[in-house]
Amino acid sequence: MQSRIQIAPSVLSADFAKLGEDLADIASADCVHYDVMDGHFVPNISFGLDILKATKRATDLPVDVHLMITNPDEMIPAFIDAGADNVTFHMEATAHANRLVQLIHAAGRKASVAINPATPVSALEEVVEDVDMVLVMTVNPGFGGQSFIESSPAKIRRLRALCESRGVHPLIEVDGGIKASTAPLVAEAGADVLVAGSAVFGRDDRAQAIAEIREAAEAATLKKA
Numbered sequence: 001m002q003s004r005i006q007i008a009p010s011v012l013s014a015d016f017a018k019l020g021e022d023l024a025d026i027a028s029a030d031c032v033h034y035d036v037m038d039g040h041f042v043p044n045i046s047f048g049l050d051i052l053k054a055t056k057r058a059t060d061l062p063v064d065v066h067l068m069i070t071n072p073d074e075m076i077p078a079f080i081d082a083g084a085d086n087v088t089f090h091m092e093a094t095a096h097a098n099r100l101v102q103l104i105h106a107a108g109r110k111a112s113v114a115i116n117p118a119t120p121v122s123a124l125e126e127v128v129e130d131v132d133m134v135l136v137m138t139v140n141p142g143f144g145g146q147s148f149i150e151s152s153p154a155k156i157r158r159l160r161a162l163c164e165s166r167g168v169h170p171l172i173e174v175d176g177g178i179k180a181s182t183a184p185l186v187a188e189a190g191a192d193v194l195v196a197g198s199a200v201f202g203r204d205d206r207a208q209a210i211a212e213i214r215e216a217a218e219a220a221t222l223k224k225a
């Protein structure tokens with residue numbers, strides 16, 4: 001049976017001096033998670049369009065661009081041109097989520113919406129029917145290596161209930177503090193895509209780290225079934 005859980009290593013925790021080698025190390029993952037930070041929406045600056053183009057040249061995996069920026073409306077076309085396979089924008093950063101989803105879909109890419117820990121699931125009521133994926137932040141965005149917020153599984157369950165009430169099934173992604181010990185908590189609650197930065201790139205054997213997170217998550221979903 002094909003694995004239900006997808007693992008998305010975050011290159012924010014990679015060694016940028018040898019990004020190509022680090023991307024080769026994660027070939028067993030399902031996609032690359034690419035964190036864009038602008039120093040306004042979050043108190044940190046990461047990387048942008050040129051490094052995304054380099055990332056696309058160095059991997060065959062799809063790249064999910066997580067935009068932690070205040071002006072997604074202005075920047076999304078440029079990230080699409082640079083090769084984003086999936087564009088994730090924050091609900092808190094736009095008044096026009098529906099328009100952004102249409103714009104991303106018109107370019108033939110997947111569209112996802114993210115919510116911060118303090119943003120309620122109810123903020124997604126009018127978008128869950130339109131998006132391919134919803135990202136529930138399980139830390140306050142801005143930095144790798146933070147601790148998982150323990151109330152997150154309950155929030156994932158509320159999101160699942162909302163999706164079920166609307167009869168839709170966008171993928172549910174979680175991001176922040178995911179490792180082999182927290183993966184079962186989110187998988188059991190209904191997460192499909194697990195982002196992991198420090199838990200993958202902080203290890204010498206990245207393939208082994210990916211396998212451990214995947215196995216821990218899948219064991220929890222089997223227990224549930």
Ligand code: DX5
Pocket residue numbers: 010012013033035066139140141142143144145146175176177178195196197198199
């Ligand atoms: C946090 C980023 C995450 C981050 C996760 O603002 O959106 O993708 O890289 O890092 P870990 O897995 O180390 O918490």
Ligand code: ZN
Pocket residue numbers: 010033034035066175195
């Ligand atoms: Zn992220």
